[in-house]
Amino acid sequence: xxxxxxxxxxxxxxxxxxxxxxxxxxxxxxxxxxxxxxxxxxxxxxxxxxxxxxxxxxxxxxxxxxxxxxxxxxxxxxxxxxxxxxxxxxxxxxxxxxxxxxxxxxxxxxxxxxxxxxxxxxx
Numbered sequence: 449x450x451x452x453x454x455x456x457x458x459x460x461x462x463x464x465x466x467x468x469x470x471x472x473x474x475x476x477x478x479x480x481x482x483x484x485x486x487x488x489x490x491x492x493x494x495x496x497x498x499x500x501x502x503x504x505x506x507x508x509x510x511x512x513x514x515x516x517x518x519x520x521x522x523x524x525x526x527x528x529x530x531x532x533x534x535x536x537x538x539x540x541x542x543x544x545x546x547x548x549x550x551x552x553x554x555x556x557x558x559x560x561x562x563x564x565x566x567x568x569x570x571x
Contacts, residue, residue, distance in 0.1 A: 451539075456528040457486050459539065463546040479554055483523040489530055504530050505549040507556035524553040 451459070464484060468476055490499045490506070499506060509522030526549060535541035555565045 451532075453488070453528075456532060456542075459543060460486060460526060460528055460531070460546045463543045464550050467547050467550055475558070479557070482554070482557055483521060484550070485523060485525050486528050487525055489527050502530050502533075503527055504534060504545065505553045507553040511557060511559045522557055524550065524557070526550065526553075 468479055471479060490501060490503050494503075494506070495501055504527055506525045506527075507522070508525070511522070526546065531545050531549065532542055535545055552565050555568070560568075
């Protein structure tokens with residue numbers, strides 16, 4: 449199965465909504481304020497900034513604790529074609545990876561570093 453772009457977005461959005469629903473209320477309320485965008489792959493500008501072409505997700509902007517410190521609002525970008533490729537075309541694996549990648553990037557928003565995320569199984 450090779451879903452089209454619209455279908456990938458629908459699947460990813462449903463998984464993000466389910467993930468948000470499972471968060472404790474204080475975290476969910478903050479996470480719901482965070483913009484989530486879907487891109488197919490990192491664009492050339494991101495790649496020029498050092499983001500690998502096969503990156504699954506990216507958090508940009510200020511962490512929650514530093515809100516207001518950045519000109520750009522915080523956001524999470526999920527790279528759906530990369531996630532689909534990582535899942536090798538399996539919708540169940542795709543959903544699981546959207547879930548994990550979203551939580552990983554959300555962890556960055558809440559100030560966790562890579563080691564913290566790895567300890568939580570979100571690497």
